[in-house]
Amino acid sequence: MIEKLSESVMDKVSIDFLRDQVLKNAYGNDDTPIAALDPRVLLLWYLFFGIVPWFLNDVVVLLGFFVLTVVTTRVARVAPLVLFVFAIGVLSQTGYTFVVSLFFEGNLDTLASLLVLTLKVATCSLASITVFSGLDPDRLSNGLLWFGVPERLSFSIAFAYRILPILMEELQNILLSYRLRGRAPAHDTLMGKIRWLIYQVKVVMMSFYPLMLNTAKRSRTTVEALELKGYRYASTNTKVLKIKLSSLRAGRREAIFVAASVAWVALCFVVSRIVGL
């Protein structure tokens, strides 16, 4: 039974699966309500939920913030893998701190204060997951551009999304070369399993060398093509910037989104007041 389970887990956590999840996260949610929002509004929204929780200690308000970001993350249709990594990160952090605190005569009060910390971390991370994986890379980079982030950086973000699938595929094929031609240690005993794991990690590390070389080889054409498409020319032309930014438009949808967020935040404070009394 355990054997079967571990096999099926191993089967799931293949590079293929990772690739699929990364791509899903990058491209699979460009038609959600979140993705349609003006990136500038979303970035400001993120700034609020990324910073403000750190100055609050009210559990009710924090809980309210958390619920809101959970909802937006749901609406943004973030890939399960990202959420899984998020959950592991947050829970292990809190759980571990709680166990340690028990050694130092901690009690339920400790748990409550830990809950506050956890809520802060979780709210902040979910807000960033919503914005950065919910937005389509190009819109995100346009938003950043508007806030005065250098053009090179915002282009890099969009370009990273372009080469991501290429890199993943290249890595997958190189790993396959190792898997096919190499020989993984037998993994029926515990020692074998450890050796097998070490071998797998080593293979991933060794794959980086060919991966980087292959990518470097490809980039020659890319650099020349960028030149031919006038990319360098554009970075000194303010009109290009203006055209790019003219596609940003904040309208009713954004107003509703902001209003709803503000109303929810206000409600949280009101409820906290009532409960507090």
Add this chain to the structure above:
Amino acid sequence: MSAVSLRDVTFTYPGAAAPTLRHVNLEVAEGDFLAIMGANGCGKSTLCKTMNGLIPQFIVGDLEGSVTVAGTDVATAQIGELAQRIGYVYQDFENQLVRPTVIDEASFSCLNFAYDDYVERGMRALELCGLADRADSYIWQLSGGQKHLLALAGAIALEPDVIVLDEPVAQLDPYHADQTYKVLRELNEKYGKTVIVIEHHTDFIAEYCTSAALMANGTIAWKLPAHEALRRIDDLAASDVHPPQIALAGRELVRVGALPENTLLPTTVDEGATAFWGVPFIPRERAHAVHPVGESAVSFRHVDVSYRSVKGEPRRVFHDLNLEIRRGEKVALVGANGAGKSTLMKLMCGLVKPQAGEVVLGDVSTRDIGPDELSERVSLVYQNPEQMFIKDTIRADVEFAMRARGVADAAERAAALLDRFRLADLAGHDGRLLSGGQMRRASLAVGIALDPPILLLDEPTANLDIGTRQEITKLVSDLRGITDTVVIATHDMQLVCQFADRVIVLTDGEVIGDAAPDEVFMNEDVVMRSGIRPPEIFQMGRALDCRAACYTLDEFLSCFPAWVAAQRGEKNEIAVSGDRDGRECA
């Protein structure tokens, strides 16, 4: 006025001992459709880069002479100005695409040059290339052919007068190459664009181009109307360009006196049909290959495969696929890109597991053994040889699998293999830094290092110039005696004809043809549906007699009794003269 004019152009790359271009003079008339032919490394790509200003503005080096494009002097013009005169599509066009979505990519240059209507311009380019309905797709969702068309759309979005393409056919299957060429023809005929292609494939040149130039040793040897150029058989052959087989056949028939001395050599099937009309042609009866009834090497039983897709339903590749490959068979898998050829190969080496049904290798299901054990039964050589190189020298790469399995004489066996593939001198080099043909040879050596009973080759001749292609074809044919069962996925019908005894035609994950090459190529329905392109000489034979099935020049010629008789006569002559010589010596 000339669209492109090069006068006495000489170019030396920095640090190079000799110039890559030597005193090149070339005038390309407005509205011309020009093919530039020449061996690998003769300077074709460099020549094109002088036209679009990459040389000298981006790639520094020593440039002499003058280059003008549509009246603009390349050396002094802004790259921006030039980009609106000339568009360029690279051979490795996939790396030319820099934006995540199709419409972004097509309109990117217009945006960079600050056109307010950049989206409309991008859309117009997409429409011209037949990609308008994919505007909102992401680039990785496109097929290879569509990516090529997109690279073309990106190049024509600025409405340049001249369009340059570097080896469009090399990376595409014939069906998609045809599509690209049809778009080019429309741009040329309807919109008056001047088109310049670097091209080796004389069948495409004969069909689409109006003129052709031959480059050799960094200079233009000549520039002629296309059909005239293709008749210069000796010049072409000397430059590693495969002359049209029909022209070669024509010359042979002239030589033996079956055609008059002054015959214009035919270069296309239509011209051939006219030229060979009246010369007696008797198709040979071909013995149909008997299907071997040996034991099974691989069998697919009710196999279902689908891939997770990023959005929506999983994409189904195979449904209830049943197929049997027997020991000792030499199989060619053909069909357009995306028909399932690669998936079929991955199924055989256990990289993809079927969702339903099973793939059985000999006596075990691929489900039951790990990939490293499978690799002793079956070996896959990727289409992209770079991905086979995981060590920093090719010697280490060839040895890798043997060492991992503790083969005692790994070093000796590797040395023997490197020798066999004529790589001994390069053994210490990184595989990535070799030329196309050398890389391919190295990847073959890596593939057969473990002496696998089943060898799978994915597109072994893609991306190679004709000379190298013939070399690889020969190497692969030599494998016939060594490796037992070989399966090749390919678009190269010449390779199919020389190698395979069984052809499996895939279209949309379905086997629509599975027979000896003859029967498959003779079946018009299969040829139509799969978009495969039988070799020209085969089509020529069929045009003369629908029963003819010739795959090589010799097979075609031997259908002419006149040629056979002359051939026999020559042999006798040689034998007789040999005899006489012998007697004299005695």
